[in-house]
Amino acid sequence: MALRVAVAGASGYAGGEILRLLTSHPEVEIGTVTAHSSAGRTLGEAHPQAHSLADRVLEETTAENLSGHDVVFLALPHGQSASLAAELAPDTLVIDCGADFRLRDPAAWRRFYGSAHAGTWPYGLPELPGARDELEGATRIAVPGCFPTAVTLALFPAYTHRLVEPEAVVVAASGTSGAGRALRPHLLGAEVMGSMTPYGVGGGHRHTPELTQNLSLAAGEHVTVSFTPTLAPMPRGILATCSARLRPGTAGGSEEEVRAVYEAVYADEPFVQVLPPGRWPSTASVLGSNTALLQVAVDPGARRLICVSAIDNLTKGTAGGAVQCMNVALGLPERLGLPTDGVAP
């Protein structure tokens, strides 16, 4: 029997991408779809690309409307998930695309999000060591932020294998859909087109504590992360350039040694590809796919390991990661409903 799946926040970018993936998932039947200001409108109005669900009407986002499903995806603004999730049955699989349950440290949550910490759920990045064991059978999952997905995949192997020092530097460009659909002046076409702009510079971005958490867990010691996000004039995609100083003891610290580590870590991962030497990740080549593309290099002069990663922020960075987590939690084949190939040109 098909799994009945509800999507809250279905009128938004993340919700729309979850629906796009679920419509080709063989084990899923799409149940209730909810929204906020667009409640009462159809999905066709909210998402002109959602042809197969065009006549479905968006309902109000209430626990009552979301109950009676096997799986509920929450694609809501930060802070909206906790109270709703508390009202859903404990045996319903609830997958939160927001930040509410990602952080373990309540003080970091308060500092970056300015509200009371709701708690911590299993972290939905299956590629992390031990993550699949924690996700299998879980009924609550916190999907990572889009930048943390790109950056954590790029750097955790270097930390688990003690290749680098506990200080990472990350500069990452994101397409504008990363900011969601709400109208904001700095996201107007005339402001964004033909320009790139940094924001949250100097440790101010709320993904800094999430990156610190992930890399520190991988390293087994506190890792500082200097993170600079940049808004890029494209609808989708993240390109993250991540680096850290090689540990003095790293045998030779050669590119071959580093590459061998990355290739071994990701050898059996369906959604992470370490590119062959000479090829570089691009956002265009992951468009619409659940694949993360990585390339590693060593800068011998600076004694730094550099890993560049590209993901589609809405697919592997949110909705695809969320569907991957659903598959793992329910013991389904992990690739179901998830494209590994992108759309090009």
Ligand SMILES: NC(=O)C1=CN([C@@H]2O[C@H](COP(=O)(O)OP(=O)(O)OC[C@H]3O[C@@H](n4cnc5c(N)ncnc54)[C@H](OP(=O)(O)O)[C@@H]3O)[C@@H](O)[C@H]2O)C=CC1
């Ligand atoms: N965009 C991205 O790349 C990523 C997003 N995420 C996370 O996913 C979540 C959704 O993001 P995204 O789709 O981009 O955001 P959008 O702004 O595009 O969509 C937000 C959705 O939430 C609904 N909503 C707004 N306010 C409320 C409210 N008070 N109560 C209930 N529902 C509400 C909106 O409904 P309506 O439109 O009808 O008002 C809409 O369906 C966020 O937590 C975001 O951080 C995570 C990783 C990446």
Ligand SMILES: CC(=O)N[C@@H](CCC(=O)OP(=O)(O)O)C(=O)O
């Ligand atoms: C371009 C852009 O604005 N991107 C968003 C990140 C989106 C995302 O992954 O994040 P959350 O789920 O944590 O909100 C930002 O920098 O705030």
